Amino acid sequence: xxxxxxxFRRVNVMSEQVIPVxxxxxxxxxxxxxxxxxxxxxxxxxxxxxxPGEIFGxxxxxxxxxxxxIKMLLGLLYATRGRISVFGKAPTDVSVKARIxxxxxxxxxxxxxxxxxxxxxxxxxxxxxxxxxxxxSDRLLDMxxxxxxxxxxxxxxxxxxxxxxxxxxxxxxxxxxxxxxxxTSGLDPIGARQIKDVIRxxxxxxxxxxxxxxxxxxxxxxxxxxxxxxxxxQRAAGDIAExxxxxxxxxxxxxxxxEETIEQVRDLIQRLEQKDILGVSNPRVKLEDFFxxxxxxxxxxxxxxxxxxxxxxIPDFLQKPTDTPRELVASLIEAASxxxxxxxxxxxRRDEEPAREVIDDLLGRKRPEPxxxxxxxxxxxxxxxxxRRRERPAADRNVIDALLGKSDGNPNTEADKKSGSS
Amino acid sequence: MGRIWAxxxxxxxxxxxxxxxxxxxxxxxxVVLGLPFSVTGDSSLTGAVQSFMSYGLATTGxxxxxxxxxxxxxxxxxxxxRQIFLLVTKPIPRWEYVVGKWxxxxxxxxxxxxxxxxxxxGMVHYIKRTHPPIDEQFDAAExxxxxxxxxxxxxxxxxxxxxxxxxEFQKNLEEGLYADQPKFDPREEKKRLTQKYEARWRVxxxxxxxxxxxxxxxxxxxxxxxxxxxxKADVSQYPPDEIYRAAWQFGDAxxxxxxxxxxxxxxxxxxxxxxxxxxxxxxxxxxLVRFYNYNPYQDEAPWPNVIEFRASEPVEVxxxxxxxxxxxxxxxxxxxxKLMFLAGVAMLAVTVFSFPVACLTAFTVYVLAGxxxxxIDSLDLASVDKANMFSSLxxxxxxxxxxxxxxxxxxxxxxxxxxxxxxxxxxxxxxLVWVLQAVTELALLKTVIxxxxxxxxxYRREVAEVxx
Numbered sequence: 036x037x038x039x040x041x042x043f044r045r046v047n048v049m050s051e052q053v054i055p056v057x058x059x060x061x062x063x064x065x066x067x068x069x070x071x072x073x074x075x076x077x078x079x080x081x082x083x084x085x086x087p088g089e090i091f092g093x094x095x096x097x098x099x100x101x102x103x104x105i106k107m108l109l110g111l112l113y114a115t116r117g118r119i120s121v122f123g124k125a126p127t128d129v130s131v132k133a134r135i136x137x138x139x140x141x142x143x144x145x146x147x148x149x150x151x152x153x154x155x156x157x158x159x160x161x162x163x164x165x166x167x168x169x170x171x172s173d174r175l176l177d178m179x180x181x182x183x184x185x186x187x188x189x190x191x192x193x194x195x196x197x198x199x200x201x202x203x204x205x206x207x208x209x210x211x212x213x214x215x216x217x218x219t220s221g222l223d224p225i226g227a228r229q230i231k232d233v234i235r236x237x238x239x240x241x242x243x244x245x246x247x248x249x250x251x252x253x254x255x256x257x258x259x260x261x262x263x264x265x266x267x268x269q270r271a272a273g274d275i276a277e278x279x280x281x282x283x284x285x286x287x288x289x290x291x292x293x294e295e296t297i298e299q300v301r302d303l304i305q306r307l308e309q310k311d312i313l314g315v316s317n318p319r320v321k322l323e324d325f326f327x328x329x330x331x332x333x334x335x336x337x338x339x340x341x342x343x344x345x346x347x348x349i350p351d352f353l354q355k356p357t358d359t360p361r362e363l364v365a366s367l368i369e370a371a372s373x374x375x376x377x378x379x380x381x382x383x384r385r386d387e388e389p390a391r392e393v394i395d396d397l398l399g400r401k402r403p404e405p406x407x408x409x410x411x412x413x414x415x416x417x418x419x420x421x422x423r424r425r426e427r428p429a430a431d432r433n434v435i436d437a438l439l440g441k442s443d444g445n446p447n448t449e450a451d452k453k454s455g456s457s
Numbered sequence: 458m459g460r461i462w463a464x465x466x467x468x469x470x471x472x473x474x475x476x477x478x479x480x481x482x483x484x485x486x487x488v489v490l491g492l493p494f495s496v497t498g499d500s501s502l503t504g505a506v507q508s509f510m511s512y513g514l515a516t517t518g519x520x521x522x523x524x525x526x527x528x529x530x531x532x533x534x535x536x537x538x539r540q541i542f543l544l545v546t547k548p549i550p551r552w553e554y555v556v557g558k559w560x561x562x563x564x565x566x567x568x569x570x571x572x573x574x575x576x577x578x579g580m581v582h583y584i585k586r587t588h589p590p591i592d593e594q595f596d597a598a599e600x601x602x603x604x605x606x607x608x609x610x611x612x613x614x615x616x617x618x619x620x621x622x623x624x625e626f627q628k629n630l631e632e633g634l635y636a637d638q639p640k641f642d643p644r645e646e647k648k649r650l651t652q653k654y655e656a657r658w659r660v661x662x663x664x665x666x667x668x669x670x671x672x673x674x675x676x677x678x679x680x681x682x683x684x685x686x687x688x689k690a691d692v693s694q695y696p697p698d699e700i701y702r703a704a705w706q707f708g709d710a711x712x713x714x715x716x717x718x719x720x721x722x723x724x725x726x727x728x729x730x731x732x733x734x735x736x737x738x739x740x741x742x743x744x745l746v747r748f749y750n751y752n753p754y755q756d757e758a759p760w761p762n763v764i765e766f767r768a769s770e771p772v773e774v775x776x777x778x779x780x781x782x783x784x785x786x787x788x789x790x791x792x793x794x795k796l797m798f799l800a801g802v803a804m805l806a807v808t809v810f811s812f813p814v815a816c817l818t819a820f821t822v823y824v825l826a827g828x829x830x831x832x833i834d835s836l837d838l839a840s841v842d843k844a845n846m847f848s849s850l851x852x853x854x855x856x857x858x859x860x861x862x863x864x865x866x867x868x869x870x871x872x873x874x875x876x877x878x879x880x881x882x883x884x885x886x887x888x889l890v891w892v893l894q895a896v897t898e899l900a901l902l903k904t905v906i907x908x909x910x911x912x913x914x915x916y917r918r919e920v921a922e923v924x925x
Contacts, residue, residue, distance in 0.1 A: 353728075
């Protein structure tokens with residue numbers, strides 16, 4: 036049965052706090068057999084909170100309850116026990132759905148409609164005026180690289196192309212909250228990269244995103260926080276940087292060093308710390324980045340393809356600020372915090388500070404104990420850098436380009452290209 | 458309304474592209490385009506047109522009924538194919554989804570019916586132009602005056618037999634004829650006497666006559682226009698040639714109308730039509746008709762006979778009130794009302810069951826609605842005996858089943874009541890009141906009840922439910 040929407044409304048009126056986009060308390064879902072006997076407990080006592088503006092990852096092996104949780108958030112399934120609210124209301128509330136975009140694990144689209152008709156149909160369900168529907172459809176098709184296939188029936192699309200249309204339909208209403216269930220499944224690396232770009236871009240614009248995926252690298256690349264489910268229960272949750280930090284390893288990244296310098300550093304470390312360097316190597320370019328470079332070269336050479344082409348820019352209707360005062364405040368706070376991350380000095384300080392710490396340690400200098408909440412950003416050199424942080428130099432480059440009046444037409448792609456190869 | 462319309466548009470787009478819809482449309486096209494070349498009826502022009510209309514419209518109705526049920530598969534497909542996941546996660550209340558789907562099916566039906574209706578209309582005129590009539594005077598005129606028109610039927614008022622019955626009852630009572638009847642019911646006895654007088658009136662002995670008075674004959678009274686008397690009579694003894702002779706008189710001299718004498722030679726046991734000028738109708742829109750049971754043909758051998766006009770086959774006066782086109786249009790509206798109800802039933806079925814079960818359920822309701830009159834009569838014979846309901850387990854079970862059937866039949870309409878094909882084929886007016894009744898009962902009341910149930914079930918349904 037749907038949860039009582041009035042109960043949530045009453046709570047919201049009384050509360051002065053920013054309402055979490057998603058909140059569950061003791062959420063349970065039991066699947067029953069034909070005779071209504073409980074058979075499978077898909078979700079057990081799940082407490083989840085997704086805050087406005089964050090990219091939240093839902094991880095877990097098959098059958099861990101990820102999709103069931105998402106279905107409950109969308110009102111496709113009703114909770115057996117516990118409470119669930121989306122934007123402070125019951126998931127079945129129609130006004131809530133107007134603020135959500137959903138990309139299911141498979142593209143459940145009408146095979147007999149062409150791409151344009153598909154987007155137009157979903158736009159109508161949001162009561163978008165005809166002009167806006169047309170405009171958004173065109174720009175979303177551009178974004179997902181299917182403008183040239185807009186008059187083909189969706190049934191004739193490859194799986195990857197259908198996923199792209201699926202993503203486009205999820206964005207037709209410029210959602211505040213985007214739920215993506217296995218968004219990169221079935222996509223080629225270009226499509227997967229584009230989706231990640233979109234997710235990052237939307238995240239920067241203050242959208243809240245729930246991402247469920249088996250592809251851990253994708254989640255690691257884009258998510259702020261994650262929850263790991265197993266057997267329908269929450270096993271781990273928290274900030275992704277915090278969860279993945281390796282506290283027993285220190286990594287120093289420098290420009291190429293001569294063998295003698297490396298030997299001297301090794302000697303210095305052995306003398307001062309009585310520890311050995313575990314490995315010295317030139318970092319490899321990620322295969323994804325290498326692959327994308329090859330494809331981009333092919334695209335630049337105008338080699339014909341009947342499949343999806345290079346995606347265009349993120350449409351600016353997806354980037355406009357949110358409207359309501361509370362959301363405006365939240366988006367400003369979020370934007371402010373992200374601006375700090377994008378400062379040009381940040382990468383330098385990041386590179387310098389761990390080195391200074393190591394030198395202090397090597398020299399035996401005493402440093403003040405960092406406060407626990409400050410510790411995380413300082414002691415992360417050994418952990419793989421989240422994609423967002425690696426974007427910073429590219430973001431700076433874009434700002435500089437913008438100031439100088441340059442434009443490459445796709446700042447996000449450029450940013451990722453830079454970050455990937457650095 | 459925007460979202461309902463969006464779903465309806467999507468349903469229409471799907472319906473047009475459904476292969477099953479194409480099959481049914483081709484079948485309907487084959488019937489309405491092929492029948493004129495194969496159906497001859499009784500080889501007369503009238504017979505050919507009547508047969509074509511009868512088969513064409515009946516087949517169209519049945520095929521569209523089946524197509525309506527198959528089109529509801531759209532909802533099942535969306536549940537199985539999970540397109541519904543993307544729909545119900547959009548800001549569309551589930552009731553709008555159900556109504557949108559129903560509206561889409563209804564609009565498709567309306568479009569198919571319009572196409573079928575226009576084709577039938579065109580083919581009727583094609584037959585009229587190409588089929589040679591047996592004779593111009595009767596066959597062609599009959600088609601124009603009696604078939605391709607909308608005629609209203611006025612029935613004769615009966616004399617008040619209750620006065621005579623009351624007099625006889627009082628007389629019998631005074632004479633003590635009922636004294637020895639232990640379970641004597643005066644009301645039943647008066648009813649029996651009334652029926653006896655009516656039956657006596659309906660029988661016309663040799664040399665005797667009857668007067669039929671018609672009211673509200675609201676026709677154009679110009680002498681160029683005609684009205685028709687339609688009747689059927691039985692005789693007590695078959696004449697050697699199976700033809701009985703009689704005479705009819707139309708008009709009321711006291712009201713200033715001309716009177717028309719019409720001698721007839723008619724075959725017993727069949728319907729016959731007599732056409733007379735419409736100025737026989739009085740200015741107050743009454744018509745006086747006299748029947749004489751005597752042989753007006755002096756040169757033919759008399760055959761004195763008793764003639765009976767049965768209550769089940771009343772004498773009627775028919776007069777034109779509209780065109781064939783308008784009549785056909787109203788008939789199509791009646792058919793659409795039935796299809797609207799059927800679409801509602803199909804929607805209810807697919808929101809509860811998987812498509813095969815839903816399909817079977819909807820077909821069952823379709824058949825039940827078509828045979829409702831017959832089954833209701835059966836149920837009336839086995840009427841619920843509340844007094845003895847709890848006398849035994851068997852009785853309780855039987856009576857309970859009867860009650861359930863009655864409940865179902867309260868909702869399931871009588872499609873036969875709104876079957877106007879025979880009326881159209883006989884040139885009878887398919888009245889607007891009839892259409893309004895159908896709209897009220899089928900389209901508004903019962904379809905709304907059925908759709909309400911469909912919405913209720915759909916709201917309770919977990920669209921992503923997994924049974925393990």
